[in-house]
Amino acid sequence: MTGVSRGAVIIGASAGALEALSVLLPPLPATFPLPIFVVVHVPSDQPSVLADIFDPKCKLHAIEAEDKEPIVPGVIYFAPPDYHMLLEDKQTIALSNEEAVLFSRPSIDVTLESAADVWGEQLIGIILTGANQDGARGLQAISAAGGMAIVQSPVGAYASAMPEAAIAACPQAQVMSLNDISTYLSSISG
Amino acid sequence: METFEKIEDIEIRLLLEALYHRYHYDFRHYAMASIRRRLRQAKDNLGFATISAMQERVLHDPDMLPQMLRYLTVQVSEMFRDPSYFQAIRQAVIPHLRTYPSLKVWVAGCSTGEELYSLVILFREEGLEERTLFYATDINPEALHQAETGIYDAERVRQFSENYRQAGGKTSLSDYYHSQYNRCILDKSLRRNVVFSDHSLVTDQVFGEMHLISCRNVMIYFDRNLQDRAVGLFKESLSRQGFLGLGSKENLRFSTHAHAFRDFVRTEKIYQRNDS
Numbered sequence: 001m002t003g004v005s006r007g008a009v010i011i012g013a014s015a016g017a018l019e020a021l022s023v024l025l026p027p028l029p030a031t032f033p034l035p036i037f038v039v040v041h042v043p044s045d046q047p048s049v050l051a052d053i054f055d056p057k058c059k060l061h062a063i064e065a066e067d068k069e070p071i072v073p074g075v076i077y078f079a080p081p082d083y084h085m086l087l088e089d090k091q092t093i094a095l096s097n098e099e100a101v102l103f104s105r106p107s108i109d110v111t112l113e114s115a116a117d118v119w120g121e122q123l124i125g126i127i128l129t130g131a132n133q134d135g136a137r138g139l140q141a142i143s144a145a146g147g148m149a150i151v152q153s154p155v156g157a158y159a160s161a162m163p164e165a166a167i168a169a170c171p172q173a174q175v176m177s178l179n180d181i182s183t184y185l186s187s188i189s190g
Numbered sequence: 191m192e193t194f195e196k197i198e199d200i201e202i203r204l205l206l207e208a209l210y211h212r213y214h215y216d217f218r219h220y221a222m223a224s225i226r227r228r229l230r231q232a233k234d235n236l237g238f239a240t241i242s243a244m245q246e247r248v249l250h251d252p253d254m255l256p257q258m259l260r261y262l263t264v265q266v267s268e269m270f271r272d273p274s275y276f277q278a279i280r281q282a283v284i285p286h287l288r289t290y291p292s293l294k295v296w297v298a299g300c301s302t303g304e305e306l307y308s309l310v311i312l313f314r315e316e317g318l319e320e321r322t323l324f325y326a327t328d329i330n331p332e333a334l335h336q337a338e339t340g341i342y343d344a345e346r347v348r349q350f351s352e353n354y355r356q357a358g359g360k361t362s363l364s365d366y367y368h369s370q371y372n373r374c375i376l377d378k379s380l381r382r383n384v385v386f387s388d389h390s391l392v393t394d395q396v397f398g399e400m401h402l403i404s405c406r407n408v409m410i411y412f413d414r415n416l417q418d419r420a421v422g423l424f425k426e427s428l429s430r431q432g433f434l435g436l437g438s439k440e441n442l443r444f445s446t447h448a449h450a451f452r453d454f455v456r457t458e459k460i461y462q463r464n465d466s
Contacts, residue, residue, distance in 0.1 A: 066441045067410045068417065080439045083410075086223035092414070094221045095439050097266050097407045098228070114223040 007122030012108030014130030016158025044082035079106035112138025121146030130162025136169035149173035201241035219416035270353035299408030300326035303337030327389035340376035407437035
């Protein structure tokens with residue numbers, strides 16, 4: 001929107017994630033030009049059903065990332081339970097077993113920070129509803145790298161703590177309602 | 191900003207070169223995103239202003255090496271982590287292994303030993319321990335030493351026991367350890383048939399013919415080329431129709447050696463060498 005060509009979208013969400021993602025992901029057109037990485041706090045001891053839920057609902061293909069998964073534009077990658085999802089380069093996902101961060105594995109911060117290293121100003125980072133502080137530090141890293149930082153408005157969020165922490169850490173972030181975020185994403189084209 | 195990031199990447203490359211030339215630890219083909227994150231942590235926690243300052247120190251001060259290795263190698267494991275993996279070994283792999291008069295099992299990248307002891311217990315319960323030689327290898331001497339002692343923090347035992355139960359354990363995990371103060375000490379008989387050894391998947395070679403290789407969440411820290419080297423080493427090390435078990439989110443799909451293996455238990459990432 002600012003003349004920068006965009007490279008990737010990273011979305012972090014926790015409590016209330018399913019409902020929020022159901023607003024954002026299904027309307028995206030099949031021609032959406034960027035890869036989308038989604039990190040949701042899911043229990044570590046059971047398989048995640050997120051990809052199974054969203055793949056049939058979305059026009060885009062949704063999968064759970066595996067280690068060294070090649071990155072394809074227009075695919076939605078969910079972080080698997082009990083692993084951090086890092087971006088190795090613009091072509092490759094790498095998983096990691098490192099310690100939980102803020103009690104979370106996957107950690108939103110870890111994904112956002114590694115993505116900021118890879119995409120810098122081409123990145124769009126979005127923090128949605130959640131009941132902890134994860135994502136705040138990572139969003140700040142994206143903003144510092146010149147990328148676009150977006151936070152769901154705490155007022156309309158199912159859990160406001162995570163958006164509030166993100167705004168506090170990254171005051172320059174754009175605060176938007178879910179519907180406005182959805183409209184913005186749909187406006188992105190190659 | 192752009193310039194700053196490039197400088198950091200140069201520093202990281204130089205530090206990894208220094209470790210290789212000075213100490214022969216080769217992290218140069220480890221996955222960059224994770225290495226970058228851990229070196230930043232090391233820099234901050236150890237109080238260095240830059241990664242090159244850290245490199246200067248480790249180059250001249252060998253006492254700094256163990257600290258460095260603690261950051262560069264990841265030691266996060268549990269006994270019977272991913273219980274369904276061990277259940278699949280028990281139900282699908284063991285019946286094949288039973289047909290051999292003697293067995294060799296290699297736990298590659300054994301770290302502090304949790305996965306090794308899980309397999310030894312499983313083999314004992316299936317009556318195969320006596321005829322099996324276990325090789326447990328790692329590059330980190332500290333981790334290997336801890337694996338050899340078989341002592342874990344008592345507060346981890348509840349999780350270990352729950353995993354053991356879910357993995358189809360035949361008795362109670364407490365049959366294999368005793369508690370002392372706040373430590374859990376594994377029965378030393380579990381080490382009867384274990385050889386602990388320093389071995390690098392990056393620089394070392396084949397050392398025996400294995401019937402089962404378990405290498406879980408080790409190669410996720412390698413880049414694609416290094417993964418190919420390690421999988422090639424496993425291919426060469428396996429006996430005909432030998433088994434290779436990986437972590438639950440690892441995959442041979444992206445490997446140049448993919449054709450050399452077939453899915454054996456697909457959902458658990460257990461592969462069998464393809465020797466039809």
